[in-house]
Every structure is written in structure tokens, then in C-alpha cells.
Amino acid sequence: MQLKKPIGASLAAATCGLLGALPAAPAAAQDAKDWDIESSLLYYGEDNDRVKDVSLDVAIRRALDEDRSFSINLTVDSLTGATPNGAVPTNDVQVFTGASGGKGYIVEPGEVPLDPTFLDTRIAASANWQQGLGEASRWNVGVSVSDEYDYFHAGANARFEHDFNLRITTAYLGIAYGQDDIKPVGGAPIGLTPMVALMDNGGGADEEPGDNDGYRDGGTSLSKDVTDLLVGVTQILSRRSLLELSYSYGKSDGYLTEPYKLLSVVDPVTGIPVPGPDGAPFLYLYEKRPDQRTKQSVFAEWRHAFDRDSMAVNFRYMTDDWDVTSETAEVRYRWNINERSYLEPHLRYYTQTAAEFYRTVLFADERLPRFASADYRLADLDAYTVGAKYGHLTDHGEFTVRLEYYQQDSNPSPGSAVGELANHELILPMSAAILQFGYRFKF
Amino acid sequence: MKRKLIAILALLAAAAGCTTVQPWERDLHARADMQPDQQDSAIDDHIYFSKEASSGGRGFAGGGCGCN
Secondary structure, eight states: OOOOOOHHHHHHHHHHHHHOOOOOSTTTTSSOOSEEEEEEEEEEEESTTBOEEEEEEEEEEEEOSSSEEEEEEEEEEEEEEEEEOSOOOOSSOEEEOOTTSSOOEEEOTTSOOEEEEEEEEEEEEEEEEEEEOSSSEEEEEEEEEEEETTEEEEEEEEEEEEEEGGGTEEEEEEEEEEEEEEOOTTOOBOTTSBOOSSTTOSOSTTOOTTOOSSBOOTTOOEEEEEEEEEEEEEEEOSSSEEEEEEEEEEEEEEOOSOTTOEEEEEOTTTOOBOOOSTTOSSOEEEOBOOSEEEEEEEEEEEEEEOSSOEEEEEEEEEEETTSOEEEEEEEEEEEEOSSSEEEEEEEEEEEEOOOTTBOSOEETTSOOOSOBBOOGGGSEEEEEEEEEEEEEEOSSEEEEEEEEEEEEEEEOOTTOOOGGGGGSOSSOOEEEEEEEEEEEEEO | OHHHHHHHHHHHHHHHHHOOOOGGGOTTTTSGGGSOOHHHHHHHHHHHHHHSSOOOSSSOOOOOOOOO
């Protein structure tokens, strides 16, 4: 995912500039600086040896004059750890083909299958240009790219902002387009076909056209296009309060399937996975999602300044044509301890319904559905985040440290816990720690 | 949901009509702590995009990672 600038933030910054920002802190109290550098080092770690990410992010902003500025953002992510492959636990050992077709892995009885071969480095860069257009309008254009071992993204975005009503109201309109190329390791599996039992038969460079092993040709690159539209308004409600409202529409077309995710096919009475082809002990199918998705969301944020402190509350409602509906609520309270230090507690709650094709398991006696995925992220799930950020301003810049705890609980699809599956936890709850250090300075 | 949205828009329109915050009265809005943190927002969006089935809202819905 590219790290795009939130429009609200840019708007607020622009509004601030237009109003003639009043310095509120030592670092900001210096004369206006041309360069603004913001860096952060992030650690994200899930429990049970699941995904870990160390990420370095640097944003460079340069104001050329009152009307024109540009920014560049660079991110490097290093990802390791294990991730659920979609299959369910059994009373026996399970053996899976690795993503590369060469490295398999074994899962002990009773354990939720995790694919431990997850390892990637992601590099992302984006650049934006902002320019005034008359006294009350601004436009902003940007490009972005990101690259992973099996994934490449390129995108462009543009937005236009206009102030009304003595700048009490600002409306904005944005559009973004992205094209992603996906090149799964070993070739992309054909959805809802059996996982190949032989560990060295999973496509790859030696793939021959016409091989009947459940894989597309190893060299095939798949793609998807993502188009987003955003329209919103920021309204000053009073000397202390501001409300931002936005509506966004996003459409994805192309390969939206997770190539490394599986589904177990189980006996509808015993809950034991049925045997696979070619003598494989169990049958696993590769997942398959529709090749189109349309999302719509509304977002509202209210910000309020107290004499010393401030707070922000936001809410998002999202719905899509995969039947996922979600609600997100967040609150931040900024406690300005003194002129140089602040503490900002943060709470977030998230809930979503399952995608219509989400299935924790498939049953051997049913007709194969058109689409199916056991990816826990498409399940009925609730999540919350609790954390705080501490910031300290010096004469040269601002240090911040942020610590957060994220907890996620997913529910299996109704009727999944048949036979022996009733004795197992079908989806592991997940918790993660987020630790972020930041330093920002201007010169 | 449509009703909620219309109600919010109506409230906003009403608020816009009766707001008389003069430009010189906006010192609190200009305070640094009243501006959203762009970098934190981008990082959070990336994390939650990777772990949940939703995206977008504050900014573009995004995409561009093969997040597992």
C-alpha cells in the first residue's frame, strides 16, 4: 500500500498556512524554515511468531514560496514471520507445499496452520507537488511506486481544494489511480484447484505450458487496477471546533486473490479433511476471489481545541460489494503537559462483517462455490487498539515515541465447527505491539 | 446510512450558515496540535489495510502492497 497523504492533513496544513500559523511551541516558534524533515522508525510485531515488520520512513517537504511546495516520501519495510495459510487444524500432522514450490512446511496436530516462509522487503517512494491557484484554491498532484519481491505498484493522484465563505469552509475533490503487478512466487495457482502435493511441482521456471499441476505458467504476471475518488469538506464550526466530512469510492479490477492462501475441504460429519489427489493425505484448495471490488465509505472527524489540550474523534463507515461492512471509531486526546512535552492517548475500535464468500472450511459433499476464501481478514472480526504517544520539543526539533497494542478476534463462518473441528480453535486471535520512534526537524 | 449522511450534511450546512468565526479568531485552529499527524496516519493506514478488510476514509482507499 502506498503511503498517501491524508487530504485532511494537507488541508489543515494549507489552512494553517493561509491563516498565518501562530507558533505554539519552541520548535515551531523559530523563523519559517524551508525544509521540513520527518522521520520514523517503526516496529510492528504480532504474537505467536507471526508477522514482524521493521519500517523506516522519511518524509521531506520543501516550501518554495507561499504558494508552491513539494514533498518526497521514502519507506523501507522489512517483513518476516508466519501468517495463517487458511487451512484448519486437524488431529494429525499436516504438510504444506511452500509458496516457492520447493520449501514445504509441517504443522503439528491441533495447531492452526501458519506459513512460516513469509519474508519480504518492500521499498516505496512517493512525490507530491502542491501549488496555489488564485487566492482560494490549490491543487496537488503526486506519483507513487512500491516494489516487493512479488509485487509492484505504480500510481498517480491529484486533488483540488477550494475555500469558501471567508475560508470557513474548504471543499476538496481527489482522484487516484494505481496499477499493481503481482508475480506470485512459483506462479499463480488457479483458484479452487487442489494444492499440489509434490513439493517440487509447483510451477516456477521449469513450468511447461499445459502442465496439469494446478498452476498457471510460472512467468505469468497478473495485475489489478485501483481507482479511487474522494470528495469532502472541512468546516470550521466555532473558534474551537472543526468538522471534516468525506465520501470515498474505490474500485479494484483484476487479480484480487491471495495466491498463497488455502482452504481445507473437510468431511461434513467428522470435520476431518478429506484425502487429496495423488495420495496426498488431505485436500486443500487454493482460494479464489471475485476479480472486481467496489468500496464506498464515509468519514467524519471532529477536532476541538481546549485552552491547553485538544482532542480529535473520528468515525468511518465502509461498505463494499463483497458484503463487507465495517465501522471504525477513534479518539485521541492531546494533553499538552507543558510548552515542550505532550502525551496523547489513543483508542480505536473496529468491527467488520464477513465477505459473502468467506468460508472457514469447505465441505466435501457440497458443490464447489464460485468464490471462496478462508483468509481471516475477510471473516467477521472485531479489533481494538489502545496506546499513547509522547512528544518532546527541543530547540532543534521534535522527538516522539508511540506505543500501541492491537488486538483482533475473528469468528469462523457459521456451521464450521463440525466433528473434530469443534475441539480446535479455528482462527487464532491476534495481538500486536506497535512501537514507533520519530524525529522531526526543520532547517 | 443514507439518512445518517443526509442528517450530518444538513447539520453541517446549518452550521456553515450560522458560523461567524472571523479570520483573526482562528488562532486555536492554527495550533500545531490541531493538525492531524500525516506520517502517523499513513503508517496506521498501512497497518490496518494489511490486517483488516477496509481502507480509505480519511484519504484514498489505497492499495499497492501484497500484504500477508
